Amino acid sequence: MGPEPKHVWAIRVRLEMAGRIRDLALFNLAIDSTLRGCGLVKLNVSDIYAAGEVKERRSITQSKTRQSVRFEIAEGTRRSLVAWLDDPMMVGSEHLWPGRFHERRHISMRQYARLVREWVTSIGLEPSSYGTHSMRRTKVAQIYRKTGNLRAVQLLLGHTKMDNTVRYLRVELEDALAISEAVEI
Numbered sequence: 001m002g003p004e005p006k007h008v009w010a011i012r013v014r015l016e017m018a019g020r021i022r023d024l025a026l027f028n029l030a031i032d033s034t035l036r037g038c039g040l041v042k043l044n045v046s047d048i049y050a051a052g053e054v055k056e057r058r059s060i061t062q063s064k065t066r067q068s069v070r071f072e073i074a075e076g077t078r079r080s081l082v083a084w085l086d087d088p089m090m091v092g093s094e095h096l097w098p099g100r101f102h103e104r105r106h107i108s109m110r111q112y113a114r115l116v117r118e119w120v121t122s123i124g125l126e127p128s129s130y131g132t133h134s135m136r137r138t139k140v141a142q143i144y145r146k147t148g149n150l151r152a153v154q155l156l157l158g159h160t161k162m163d164n165t166v167r168y169l170r171v172e173l174e175d176a177l178a179i180s181e182a183v184e185i
Helices: 005-017 021-033 037-041 075-085 109-122 132-147 150-157 162-169 173-182
Strands: 057-061 068-072
Touching (some): 005 021, 005 109, 021 037, 021 068, 021 075, 021 109, 021 132, 037 132, 109 132, 132 150, 150 162
Antiparallel strands (some): 057 068
16 A cells, blocks of 8 residues: 555655655645656646646546546645745746756656655655555545545546456455445445
């Protein structure tokens, strides 16, 4: 799965204390958006920012599946994005996560993977257990744990088939039985 809530908060605190504005905004949006890494790194400023503010909700078409994924951008994430957009590095940038080299318009998946590895290592987690896809799973795994609502998770991930969502979350028979027992008719 993805990092647990206590790990998410630990990473946020570390990034805030280190003044890593871009990394905090990227981490927060990775958690909130449930986008695949390839979609996340390619976001443009206009995808999340208009009329002087970060949008509260967005709908992005995934490049892999061409399915639309709708997500809410939490207040803390919006604050971190505003701080990042105010950074001098962002002046005139079309891409939300610009690359360091002129020939690379946005950060690469490789760079994003290095950042994720750095984030989880900074709080003492085993980096081989977490990757860019862990960020996508984090929020939906918590939603599923708290609600048992597979349909909501399916919609948030943009899956067309419930089977894919079940496999994605690694829902086991025991989970299904526990949910079934909790529902009285």
